[in-house]
Amino acid sequence: MSDQAATIGPVSTADTDFNEDRARHEALSAEITEHRRRYYAENAPTISDARFDELMRELIDVETRHPELKGADSPTEQVGTFSEAFTPVRHLEKMLSLQDVFNEEEVRLWAERVSEEAADAQYLCELKIDGLAIALVYEEGRLVRAATRGDGVIGEDVSANVATIAAVPQQLRIAEGLDMPELLEVRGEVYFPSADFEKLNESRVAAGEAPFANPRNAAAGSLRQKDAAKTAERPLDFIAHGLGALRGFRPHSQSHAYAALDAWGLPTSPYWRVVDTMEEVFDYIHEFGRQRHALVHEIDGVVVKLDDIASQRRLGATSRTPRWAVAYKFPPEEVNTKLLDIKVSIGRTGRATPYAVLEPVRVDGSEVEFATLHNADQVKAKGVKIGDTIVLRKAGDVIPEVVAPVVAARDGSERDFAMPESCPECDWTLAPASEGDVDLRCPNARSCPAQLRERLFYLAGRSCFDIDRMGYIACTALVQPLSPAEPVLKDESGVFDLHMDELLPVRVVVRDPDSGLPKIDKKTGEDKTATPFARKPDPKTGEVLPRKTAEAMLENLRGAKSQPLWRVINALSIRHVGPVAAQALAEHFGDMDRLIGADEAELADIDGVGPAIAASVKDWFAVDWRREIIERWRAAGVRMVDEAPSGTEAVAKTLAGATVVITGAIPDHTRESAAAAVKARGGKVTSSVSKKTSAVVAGDKPGSKHDRAVELGVRVVPGEEFEQMLAEGLGEGDESDPE
Ligand code: IVH
Numbered sequence: 001m002s003d004q005a006a007t008i009g010p011v012s013t014a015d016t017d018f019n020e021d022r023a024r025h026e027a028l029s030a031e032i033t034e035h036r037r038r039y040y041a042e043n044a045p046t047i048s049d050a051r052f053d054e055l056m057r058e059l060i061d062v063e064t065r066h067p068e069l070k071g072a073d074s075p076t077e078q079v080g081t082f083s084e085a086f087t088p089v090r091h092l093e094k095m096l097s098l099q100d101v102f103n104e105e106e107v108r109l110w111a112e113r114v115s116e117e118a119a120d121a122q123y124l125c126e127l128k129i130d131g132l133a134i135a136l137v138y139e140e141g142r143l144v145r146a147a148t149r150g151d152g153v154i155g156e157d158v159s160a161n162v163a164t165i166a167a168v169p170q171q172l173r174i175a176e177g178l179d180m181p182e183l184l185e186v187r188g189e190v191y192f193p194s195a196d197f198e199k200l201n202e203s204r205v206a207a208g209e210a211p212f213a214n215p216r217n218a219a220a221g222s223l224r225q226k227d228a229a230k231t232a233e234r235p236l237d238f239i240a241h242g243l244g245a246l247r248g249f250r251p252h253s254q255s256h257a258y259a260a261l262d263a264w265g266l267p268t269s270p271y272w273r274v275v276d277t278m279e280e281v282f283d284y285i286h287e288f289g290r291q292r293h294a295l296v297h298e299i300d301g302v303v304v305k306l307d308d309i310a311s312q313r314r315l316g317a318t319s320r321t322p323r324w325a326v327a328y329k330f331p332p333e334e335v336n337t338k339l340l341d342i343k344v345s346i347g348r349t350g351r352a353t354p355y356a357v358l359e360p361v362r363v364d365g366s367e368v369e370f371a372t373l374h375n376a377d378q379v380k381a382k383g384v385k386i387g388d389t390i391v392l393r394k395a396g397d398v399i400p401e402v403v404a405p406v407v408a409a410r411d412g413s414e415r416d417f418a419m420p421e422s423c424p425e426c427d428w429t430l431a432p433a434s435e436g437d438v439d440l441r442c443p444n445a446r447s448c449p450a451q452l453r454e455r456l457f458y459l460a461g462r463s464c465f466d467i468d469r470m471g472y473i474a475c476t477a478l479v480q481p482l483s484p485a486e487p488v489l490k491d492e493s494g495v496f497d498l499h500m501d502e503l504l505p506v507r508v509v510v511r512d513p514d515s516g517l518p519k520i521d522k523k524t525g526e527d528k529t530a531t532p533f534a535r536k537p538d539p540k541t542g543e544v545l546p547r548k549t550a551e552a553m554l555e556n557l558r559g560a561k562s563q564p565l566w567r568v569i570n571a572l573s574i575r576h577v578g579p580v581a582a583q584a585l586a587e588h589f590g591d592m593d594r595l596i597g598a599d600e601a602e603l604a605d606i607d608g609v610g611p612a613i614a615a616s617v618k619d620w621f622a623v624d625w626r627r628e629i630i631e632r633w634r635a636a637g638v639r640m641v642d643e644a645p646s647g648t649e650a651v652a653k654t655l656a657g658a659t660v661v662i663t664g665a666i667p668d669h670t671r672e673s674a675a676a677a678v679k680a681r682g683g684k685v686t687s688s689v690s691k692k693t694s695a696v697v698a699g700d701k702p703g704s705k706h707d708r709a710v711e712l713g714v715r716v717v718p719g720e721e722f723e724q725m726l727a728e729g730l731g732e733g734d735e736s737d738p739e
Contacts, residue, residue, distance in 0.1 A: 086156035092245035118311035131191030164232035175263035185244030348454035385414035464571035465560035496636035584608035654729035655683030664699030
């Protein structure tokens, strides 16, 4: 304290104000920094965003009154220091890379070598984050520089960009029991959160910019922006995973170092684990191999490090990598392969879908030969040509995807794909279903073998009749026009009239039952769709579809006739009608004939249906051969009317003729049960409010439908009066305006 400051005398009001502001500035800075840490590093904010903004505004006010309080480390300064270009900087200590290994055997070999220098070593397992390495230099707790790895010796100064990453503290926290180190060089990974990646690419494509291939590139591209304000717009995050130069801090183990970094407010991974045995190392690898896509960031493997730092020192490093660590790389999810051809498959509603025929390649644990290309526009948008080397991505359960062509690998022999003019299976001319439709369809809906096969397979599936033994092979067999014989089924109307004599002689020719795509001979490229399926005729009977299979299939078909109405509706393969819409239709009409007779407006008004489905349903029933399906199924005994739920009869039709909209939470009801209660009383439930609406039942948090009702003068029934409305009806006011 200076002599002057110690002088005793009258204290002015201005001084008191300044002292108060200074104390408030310090408190606010610490509080905001801590909230940023909780928000970004721990994903566990303890205050609302609005409250955070209030604190920030107050800090700005204080700094406006006293600009001298605003140091370079103020939270208000964390965004907005811009650099013109990146300055090369020499790292205090070389930034090393990691030795990669690809199987357990190689991890064991590494561990054996290590054990010569460090017996009974403990291993620290952690995730290999797929991001961008940076080195942060803290002097006396203040961040003075951030640099990319560069060549390991010289990196780029990205301090201004890193200043925009909220997870990276500008000032380390005071930690109990730990001295603030004079010098602390922290290494870690800047990453782009996986959840934000798709959004980023969508907006880039919309703005005419090239999309990033993966979150790692997005992280690098976002960090290395000349204009740090652009970096600030990206949701970059950071995790520390190592140390460089140190003064005033001597951790004895990697885990000890992580605990200290954490205490100083530097984000560390929540997933690291110290283990004693190789078996535990492999458990860790398997555990995170399974969770690979459930993490906030991408990982491409697991890093195994010796925990003990004295052992790390003894082992040292080669010119490129430390000997005390190894990176176990997961199998890649992106590989290159050749695009041999682009073919077209026809779906159950006739849609023609181009798909890639690939040189078979192993990716993410399985062999891939085909990948869908969705439609001709997509083929164009991706810019792929037949004969290209392409990037193929397959991750977990996700279907294989052609990412992009490797343009540099072209030799001029590649050719553009042109959508065929006719159906590859029945030769009818493909056409869009309506003007402006990007998809081409085969108009031979009734008996195109492809469409019928796919419809039968769907009809036999879990969400329809659930017919065991009527798999892809059987469906294929039933529709195949094998010369000179006619196919057993020309459409699905006869499916419940099938009998043994018809089934036994069928021959089976299939596409690959797993992928649903044509089976192509790997060597010759020959399409095996045209060759008999490998199942040999039974040597005793000569039957191809074994009698037992046929018997079981017929038995299951008999049992399937009593499936509820929604499954029957779903089995019709009406465009846009899946299980959800089928259930809405069945619930509303309860009877196939009422559905057939419904007009488009009534259909469109049903909750979960809407105009597109309504039009599609009307189109479907307008076709004679389709109505014939219903009649033949009905004659065969397929259920066409849902039984009324027990007790329904006893309920008085208090709401007959009334149209009710339900909004908000109704006491003691779910949305479904409330709707069912209205319907059971003869009322109709719709989703939008119009002048014709008899009443809007407005529960808790009712939203815009309530406002619309008030606007149109439609009666509003409070949620608490719902039961009363059910019991007594709507009284005088329920006559809807005949308009
Ligand atoms: S330790 C001296 N730990 O992987 C040890 N690196 O392929 C050097 N990486 O350049 C790195 N996650 O950018 C380490 N948990 C982790 C990591 C990790 C990702 C990156 C790092 C390094 C690269 C090497």
